[in-house]
Amino acid sequence: xxxxxxxxxxxxxxxxxxxxxxxxxxxxxxxxxxxxxxxxxxxxxxxxxxxxxxxxxxxxxxxxxxxxxxxxxxxxxxxxxxxxxxxxxxxxxxxxxxxxxxxxxxxxxxxxxxxxxxxxxxxxxxxxxxxxxxxxxxxxxxxxxxxxxxxxxxxxxxxxxxxxxxxxxxxxxxxxxxxxxxxxxxxxxxxxxxxxxxxxxxxxxxxxxxxxxxxxxxxxxxxxxxxxxxxxxxxxxxxxxxxxxxxxxxxxxxxxxxxxxxxxxxxxxxxxxxxxxxxxxxxxxxxxxxxxxxxxxxxxxxxxxxxxxxxxxxxxxxxxxxxxxxxxxxxxxxxxxxxxxxxxxxxxxxxxxxxxxxxxxxxxxxxxxxxxxxxxxxxxxxxxxxxxxxxxxxxxxxxxxxxxxxxxxxxxx
Ligand SMILES: *[C@@H]1O[C@H](CO)[C@@H](O)[C@H](O)[C@H]1NC(C)=O
Ligand SMILES: *[C@@H]1O[C@H](CO)[C@@H](O)[C@H](O)[C@H]1NC(C)=O
Ligand SMILES: *[C@@H]1O[C@H](CO)[C@@H](O)[C@H](O)[C@H]1NC(C)=O
Numbered sequence: 208x209x210x211x212x213x214x215x216x217x218x219x220x221x222x223x224x225x226x227x228x229x230x231x232x233x234x235x236x237x238x239x240x241x242x243x244x245x246x247x248x249x250x251x252x253x254x255x256x257x258x259x260x261x262x263x264x265x266x267x268x269x270x271x272x273x274x275x276x277x278x279x280x281x282x283x284x285x286x287x288x289x290x291x292x293x294x295x296x297x298x299x300x301x302x303x304x305x306x307x308x309x310x311x312x313x314x315x316x317x318x319x320x321x322x323x324x325x326x327x328x329x330x331x332x333x334x335x336x337x338x339x340x341x342x343x344x345x346x347x348x349x350x351x352x353x354x355x356x357x358x359x360x361x362x363x364x365x366x367x368x369x370x371x372x373x374x375x376x377x378x379x380x381x382x383x384x385x386x387x388x389x390x391x392x393x394x395x396x397x398x399x400x401x402x403x404x405x406x407x408x409x410x411x412x413x414x415x416x417x418x419x420x421x422x423x424x425x426x427x428x429x430x431x432x433x434x435x436x437x438x439x440x441x442x443x444x445x446x447x448x449x450x451x452x453x454x455x456x457x458x459x460x461x462x463x464x465x466x467x468x469x470x471x472x473x474x475x476x477x478x479x480x481x482x483x484x485x486x487x488x489x490x491x492x493x494x495x496x497x498x499x500x501x502x503x504x505x506x507x508x509x510x511x512x513x514x515x516x517x518x519x520x521x522x523x524x525x526x527x528x529x530x531x532x533x534x535x536x537x538x539x540x541x542x543x544x545x546x547x548x549x550x551x552x553x554x555x556x557x558x559x560x561x562x563x564x565x566x567x568x569x570x571x572x573x574x575x576x577x578x579x580x581x582x583x584x585x586x587x588x589x590x591x592x593x594x595x596x597x598x599x600x601x602x603x604x605x606x607x608x609x610x611x612x613x614x615x616x617x618x619x620x
Contacts, residue, residue, distance in 0.1 A: 260548055260551055260552070263551040263552075264551075265547055265550050265551050266427075266431075266434055266550070267434055267437050267438040267546070267547060267550050268438060268440065269437055269438050269439055269440075269543035269544075269546045269547055269550075270438070270439050270440055270543055271439070271540065271541060271543055272439040272483060272484070272539075272540035272541075272543075273540065273541065274484065274485045274506065274532065274536075274537070274540060275485075275505065275506045276506045277506055277507075277508050277532060278504075278505075278506045278507070278508070279508040279577075279580065280577055280579070280580050281580065282508050283531070283565065283582050283584045284582070285580070285581065285582050286582060286583060286584070287579075287581040287582065287615075287617070287620075288566045288567070288568065288581040288582055288583035288588065288589045288592075288615065289583045289587050289588045289589070290588075290615060291583075291588050291589050291602075291604060291613040291614060291615035292588075292613070292614050292615075293588065293611035293612070293613060293614075294325075294327055294328075294611060294612045294613075294614055295325075295330060295611055295612055296610060296611040297610050297611070298330075298610070298611075299317055299318075299323075299330070299610060299611065299612070300317060300318040300319070300345065300608070300609075300610050301317055301318030301355075301606065301607050301608050301609065302315040302316070302317060302593075302605040302606065302609070302611075302612050303315070303316055303356065303357050303358075303513070303593045303594060303605045303606070303607050304316045304356050304357055304358045304359035304372070304409075304513070304594060304605065305359060305515070305594055305596035305603060305605060306359035306360055306361045306369060306370075307361065307596070307598070308361055308366055308367055308369070308383055309361075309366025309367055312324050312326075313325055313326065313596065313603065314333065314359055314369065315356075315359065315605060315612065316355070316356025316357065316358075316359060316371075316373075317356075318345055318355065318608075319341075319344040319345035319353060320335055320336045320337050320341075320344050320350070320353030320354035320355060320356070321333075321334070321335050321336075321344075322334045322335075322336070322356055322359070322369075322371065322381070325612070327614065333381070333383070334381055334388075335353070335354070336353065336354025336355070336356060336371070336373050336375075336376050337352050337353040337354040337375075337376065338352075341353065347430050348430075350375065350429065350430050351375045351428065351430065352375075354373045354375055354376045355373060355374050355375060355429055356371055356372070356373050357372055357373070357374050357407075357408050357409055357429075357513075357593075358370075358371070358372030358408065358409040358410045358420070358513070359371060359372070360410060360411065360412045362380075362412060362416070363412065363413070363414045364414070364416070365382075367382060367383040367384045368380055368381075368382055368383070369381045369382070369383055370391075370410065370412045370418065372407055372408065372409055372410040372420055373407070374406050374407050374408060374423075374428065374429040375394070375428065375429070376390075376394070377390060377391070377392045377393050377394035377395075377404070377407055378390075378391045378392035378394075378407065378410060378418055378420055378448060379391060391418065391448055391450075391453070392404075392407070392418075392420070392446075392448050392455055394407050394422075398454070398455040398456075400456065400457065401446065401455055401456065401457055402425040402444065402457075402460075403425045404422045404425070404446070405422065405423075405424050405425055405426060405427060405428050406422055406423040406424045406427065406428050406429050406432075406435070406443075407420055407421070407422050408420075408421045408422065408423045408465065408466050408467075409421050409466060409467045409468050409513050409514075410468060411468050411469055411470045411477060413470060413474055413492075414474060415450075416450040417447065417448065417449060417450060418447070418448040418450070419445060419446070419447055419448075419458060419468055419470075419477055420445075420446050420448065420468065421443060421444070421445055421446070421462070421465035421466060421467070421468050421479060422443055422444050422446060422465060423435060423442075423443045423464050423465055423466060423482070424442040424443055424464070425442050425443075425444075426438075426442050427442070433555040433556065433559055434550065434555070435464055435483070436464065436482075436483055437539075437546045437547075437549070437550055437555060439463070439483050439540070439543070439546075440463070441461035441462055441463045442461075442463075442464075443461075443462040443463065443464055443465035443481075444457050444458075444459060444460050444461070444462055444465060445457070445458040445459040445462060445465055445468065445477075445479055445490065446458060458490065458498075459479070459488070459490060459500050462479065462481055462488070463481040463482070463483045463484040464481060464482035464483035464484070465479055465480075465481060465482075466479075466480045466481070466482040466511065466512055466513065467479070467480040467511065467512055467513035467514035467515075467526070467527070467594070468480075468514065469514040469515060469516060469524055470492075471522060471573050472516070472521075472522030472573070473522075474492060474493070475491070475492055475493040475494060476489050476490060476491050476492055476493070477489070477490045477492060478490075478503050478514055478524065479514075480511035480512065480513070480514055480526065481511075482510055482511060482512065482529070483510075484505075485505070485506065485507040485508075485509065485510060485511065485532060486502060486503075486504060486505035486506070486507060486511075487502075487503045487504045487505075487507070487511060487514070487526070487575075488500050488501070488502060488503055489501050489502070489503035489575075503575045504571065504575045504577075507526075507528075507532075507569075508528075508531060508532055508567065508569075508580070509528035509529070509530055509531040509532055509565075509567050510528060510529045510530040510531075510532070510536075511526050511527070511528055511529075512526075512527045512528060512529045512592065512593045512594065512607065513526075513527050513593055513594035513595075513605075514526050514527075515527075515594055515595050515596060515597065516597065517570050517578075517597055518597040518598065518599050518600060519570075519572075519578075521572065521573070522572070522573045523570060523571060523572045523573055523578065524570070524571055524573075525568055525569070525570050525595035525597055525602075526568065526569045526570075526571065526595075527568055527591075527592035527593050527594050527595055527604070527605070528566070528567040528568065528569070528591065528592055529591050529592075529593065529607060530562060530564075530565075530591060531563070531565040531566075531567055533562065533563055533565075535558075535562055535563075536562070539558075563585075563586075564585075564586035564590035564591060565582065565583065565584050565585065565586055565590070566581075566582065566583030566584075566586050566588070566589040566590050566591060566592060567580060567581065567582050567583075567592070568580075568581050568592050568595050568602070568604070569581075581615075581617075588613070589604055589606070589609075589613045590606075590609070591606050591607065591608070591609065592604050592605065592606055592613070593605045593606050593607040599618055600616070600617050600618030600619070600620075601614070601615075601616050601617070601618055602614070602615045602616075602617055
C-alpha cells in the first residue's frame with residue numbers, strides 16, 4: 208500500500224511536472240510572436256499618436272512661464288475668507304466689476320451680459336449689453352453677442368454716470384437717471400497705432416474723465432481665455448482713452464494678460480495686474496517718472512484678477528485672486544510643450560476645472576506692502592475672487608464664475 212501510494216504519488220508528480228513543462232513550452236512557443244506583435248502594435252500606435260498630435264493644429268505658440276518664488280505673509284495660513292456669506296447663492300453667475308452710485312446703490316455685471324443693481328436682498332436688471340434675442344444668453348457660445356461686463360466705475364464728476372468695460376462691446380457709459388447710453392471705445396473698430404482690442408478687461412476713470420483700460424489680448428477673446436493663459440506671451444496692453452478728442456493710444460504695450468487696473472488715491476500712478484505672471488505693475492501718471500512702468504508686486508501667491516481701492520484713509524488696494532498658485536500650475540508653466548498637447552487634445556477646460564480651488568484676497572498699501580491676506584483654502588465658501596468692493600470694511604466679493612456675491616464684514620478687524 209505504502210509503495211503503491213508512493214509510486215502513485217510519484218507518477219502524479221511526474222505527470223504534473225510534465226504537464227507544466229508542456230504548458231511552459233507552449234507559452235514560450237506561442238508567446239514569443241504574440242509579444243513581438245504587441246510590441247510592434249504599441250510602438251506603431253505611440254508613433255502614430257505622436258505624429259497625429261504633432262500635426263494637429265494649435266492656435267497657441269506657448270512659452271515658458273516662470274513665476275519665481277512665492278512671497279506671502281502666511282500662505283494659506285488663515286480662514287478669514289470662510290467667514291463670508293453668500294448672497295443670491297445659486298441665482299446668478301459670474302458677478303464681476305462693482306460700482307456704487309450717488310444714492311449708494313450697488314451695481315455689478317453678470318455672466319449673461321446683464322448689468323444689475325443690488326442690495327443684500329434684492330437684485331434688478333438695469334441693462335443688457337447686447338441686442339436681442341437674449342434666449343441663449345448665459346452660455347459661452349453666445350457671450351460675444353450678449354456681452355460680458357468685467358469692469359464698472361462711477362464717474363467722479365457725475366455720481367449717476369456709469370462707465371462700463373465689456374470685453375466684447377468695449378467701453379461705454381450709461382446715465383443711470385436719463386438712461387442715455389454712449390459708446391466711448393468701439394473695440395471692433397480700428398484705432399491708428401493700436402493693435403486689435405480683443406479682450407477689454409478692466410478700466411479706471413480718472414477725475415478729468417480720462418479712461419485707462421486693459422486689453423488682455425490682441426489674439427484671444429474672453430471665450431478663449433484659457434488659450435491666452437496657456438500661450439503665456441505678452442499679448443496684452445494698457446490703453447488710454449482721451450475724452451477730449453475720442454482717441455485711443457497705447458500706454459503700455461506687451462503685457463502678460465493685462466487684467467485689473469486701479470489708480471492711487473492722488474491719481475499719481477496706476478497699478479495693473481498681469482494675471483499670467485502673478486505680478487502687478489506700476490505706471491506713473493505724474494512726476495519725473497511719468498509714463499514709466501516698474502514692478503509694484505511680484506511673486507504673488509496667486510493669479511491676480513481685478514484690483515479695487517481699499518477704504519483705508521491712506522489709500523491702498525484690494526486684489527482679488529482667480530486661483531492660488533500650486534504645483535500643477537508651476538509644472539504647466541515650465542513645460543510649454545505639455546500645454547500645447549493639452550490644447551491640441553482639447554483638454555484645457557478639463558485641466559482648468561481639475562485645478563484646486565482656493566480663495567484669496569489681499570490688501571496692500573500704496574507702496575505695495577501687504578497688509579493682510581484672507582484665505583479660504585479648499586474654497587469652502589469663496590473659491591475664487593474677481594473683485595472686492597470695500598464699503599468701510601464691509602467687503603462684497605465678485606467671482607468670474609461664482610454663483611453668488613460674497614459678503615464679508617471685516618470692519619472690526
Ligand atoms: C433692497 O431693495 C429692495 C427693493 O428695492 C427694497 O425693498 C429693500 O428695502 C432694500 N433693502 C435694503 C436693506 O435696503
Ligand atoms: C463699431 O465698429 C464696427 C467696425 O467699424 C462697426 O461695424 C460698428 O457699427 C461700430 N459700432 C458702434 C456702436 O459704433
Ligand atoms: C488726465 O490726467 C491723466 C493723468 O494725469 C493724463 O495722463 C491725461 O492726459 C489727462 N487727460 C486729459 C484729457 O487731460
